[in-house]
Structure formats: C-alpha cells, structure tokens
Amino acid sequence: MGDLIGRLALRLVVFLTFVFLLGPTLIILLFSFYPSAYITFPPASLTLHWYIDAFRQHDLFVAPLFTSLQISLIATAISAVIGTLAAFGVVRKRVRFQSLLNSFLVAPLLIPTLIVGLAGMLFLTAVGLLGTYAGLIAGHVVITLAFIIQSVSVSLATLDSSVEEAAMSLGSSPWRVLRRITLPMIMPGLFAGAVFAWVTSFDELPLTLLLSTPRTLTLPVQLYGYLEQRSDPTFAAVSVLLIAISLGLLLILQKIGGLEKRIY
C-alpha cells in the first residue's frame, strides 16, 4: 500500500515538473492566437492577426532578423574554419602544456558572456571599432569558437585512423586523404558544433547588448528593448516563430546524434 502511494506521489511530482518546464512555452502559443491583449479563459475566439502584424512591423521583426542572420552566419563560418584547424592541432599535435592549451581554447566558455562583452566594449572603444559589424562579429567568434573545437575534437579523437593509413598505403596523397577520408568523417561533428555555435550566436544577448549600436541591431537586442516597454500578442507571435526555428534545429541535431552512433 505504501509502495503504491509512493509511486503515485512520484508520478504526480514528475507530471507537475513537466508542466513547469513546458508552461511558459504553451502560454506563449495560446497568447499568440488570442484576440485581445488580455488573458481571459476560455478565449472568445482565436485569430492569426498577430502573426500578420509581426511581419507588417518591419522594424520589430524582419529587419533585425536579417541583421541577426548575417552576423550569426558569418561568425559561425569563421569559427567553423579556424575551430576545425585548431581541433586538428589539439588532437594530432603533441605539444608541451597540452592541458593548458586546451583550457585556453575553451576559456571563453567559462566566463559569463556579459563580462566577455564588457571586455570587448572596452577594447573596441580603445581601437575605435565599437559599433562596427567587424567588432560585433569578432565578439561572436570568441564565444562560438569553443563549440566547434570541442565538437570536432571529439570526432577526430574517435576517428578510426586505420582508414586513413589504408588510403595512404594505397598511394593517396595527404591532401587527398584529408579531402576524401578525414573531412567527410568529421563532418557530423563539425555540423553539430556549427549548429550549437549558430544557435548561441543567434540568441546571444548580453554581449551583443554591450557591443551593438542602432546600426547593428540584432533580433535579441531589439526584442529585449521591446519587452522592456510592453508585452503584447505580436511579441508572442514572433516568439512562436522563434520557438519553431529552435524546435526544427533540435530535430536536426537528434538526427545527427543518431548518425554519429551509426558511424562509430
């Protein structure tokens, strides 16, 4: 009897915790279809009006979205290239102070982004690059680089090097081996790292808040400013669109996760 009560109590706590985890998202979803800006229950009717409004307010959503896409995609591409190079160094080059090097490369992960942002603000002011695209992208590269290095390093370290050796002994040049064997084999790791890097850059607020000017207004900065003023169903509609993007990415990542298991 005590056993049964215990199990039911556990289930109840688990259920309530999942309600807590999903609650804010579900309420946004509901709010975005509400006819009025006030929550009444049950709703009198449901409408798509706010979604249309979100696209009509060009400055709220569409323009900052393009700025965000530009900055996050450029930063991710730069991180992907120099991060993959660095991962080769981390895994395949024996250097002295190996663990020190590794800590140095992932250090930006351990420091609050707001502080990385303040550091960037002070530095870019000193060199006269504050408020430029270049300065903002450099900041985003710093906070996304470690994702690529970590993810590609894991792929490289678990890669079966006998495949590469086989290709070499059959007469392939090192470049050919790199292009035809090594790069395709680390691709899932690189892609997963790049998705994380992109999401981080796309959603980054504290650092961007300190480094951006009205000329480089990203979506999170714009939404933050909007939300400080007011919260309305148009904002909820924009939120639902953003949630849909992250949900799609999660599904892609899960696919890659499965892919990775099949390869190794």
Added chain:
Amino acid sequence: MRAVSGLVLLPAAMVLLGFFVLPMAFVVATSLQSGVGIGSGIGRYVLFFSDPYYQNILLRTLWIALAVVLCTLILGYPVAYWLVRTESRFRMLFRGLVFFPLITSSIVRTFGWIILLSNNGFVNNILAALGLDEVQFLYRSQGIIIGLAHVLLPFMILTLMGALGNIDPALEQASRSLGASPWRSFYRIVLPMSIPGVIAGSLLVFALSTSAFVTPALLGGMQAPMMATLIYRQAVVAYDLPSAAATSMVLLTITVILVTFYYRVARPLPLNRMEVPLSRMEVRKAEGV
C-alpha cells in the same frame, strides 16, 4: 597524416589573444583606473565590499542562487530518478522534453514567465478565481527565482541522471528483498550513492545563477538587482566603466571558483557519452540566461 603543423593552432590562438585575452586585461586595468567614477584604484574594491548598497546586491545574488539550487534539486531529483528507472515507451520523448527550456530563446522563455506572473497575469487570475490575494512576483526576487529555476532545471536533471543511472537497480531490489521498506532502501542506498551528482549539479546551477543576466534583467529589473544587472547598469546606464569593470572582476572570481570546483567534482561522474558534450556546450548558451 597523424603529424600536423602547429601552425593550425595559430588563427584560433590569435583571435583569442586579440579579442579575448587582451580585452580581459583591459577590464583589470580599467577596474584599477584612478580618478574616474565612484572610488578609485583598489578603493573601488574596498567600496564594493563595504558599501551596504553593493553588499546587498552581492548577498541577494548569492541568496537567489542558493534558492534556485534548492528548487531545482527538489523538482529535479524525482524527475531524474523517474527518467532513469521508467520503462515507459515514451521515455525518449520525456528526455527530449527536459531539453526544451534550453533550446528556447532566453527572451522568449522569459516573456512566457512575464505573461504568467504579471499582476493581471495567468497565475494571479487563477489565484483570484480561487478567492486568494494577488501575489506580486515580478520585480522581486521571487520572480527571478522561478525564472532561473525553470531554465536551469535541465542542467540539474541531466547531472543527476548521470549519477543515478550508474546505480545498479539490483542493489535496491536486494535491500527490498531483505525486508527494507521502499523509503529505507531509497535513502540508505540510492540517496548516498547519488551525492556526487547532487554536489556537481548544485555547483553548476549555483554558478550559472550568479552570472545570469537576461532573466534577472527582465523579471527583476533594477528593483531587484543582481550582480549581472548591476554591471549592465554601471556600464550602459551610468557609463561608469571602472565600476562596471570592478564589479565584473568580483563576479568573475566567484564564477571561476565555482566552475573549477564543478569540473573537479563532475569529471569522475560517468555521464552518458552523448550527454556530456551536449550539457557542457549548453553551459555557454545558458549563461545567456
């Protein structure tokens, strides 16, 4: 192909030295600058620890972080235990749902809490319908604690799952068959064995709470300032960069100490292979909280 030139490390090292290490040196230097803003030089740090205004913010930050640790432990432990032991067909779905707050944009997630917790919001509507008094959540520590507990709960659950998943269910069954009650076998066998996971999860959640920005900024504002919101205010609103730099150094010291402890405790934990890179990477994302 195993030998590569050390030059491959050069671009990443140059970016990090130029745009991270050097700027961090600027923060240290700025915090010690004299003759600008409130206090000067080392005096700025003395002021921080002696002025009641700053003391209160530091204490509130630590107090909120502690409360968030307790909330995530109380909510997260049963879920982690259930996820590890359940044979439900949908357990992969539930594991996926745990990640949900992490993949939602920090501003969007916080917006959900604003709708729920504001004075004429969803929760207060329900309280009114039940004939209870309205509760003020926003611009107070309570709202910040709820918002942070929500986004940091996945970290606690994942860390606890790593520790709990490693306990052989046969141990519990053995103690049961020897006549122990479910409670007794839980708290004599499972609970003691999961303590390293509890410590690691608590350190992680505590560290992330102390440096959180988006949640305290939107749910607490300057009516309930925390360390990160104070830094933002000093840097952007007051434009007192030396003070912002000094506050950053204090926060940085706290974070680095906690994170170092976390890696000490967490490294020996046998976390699931997929979950380790995922959760460590997500640390960065959650610092946007």
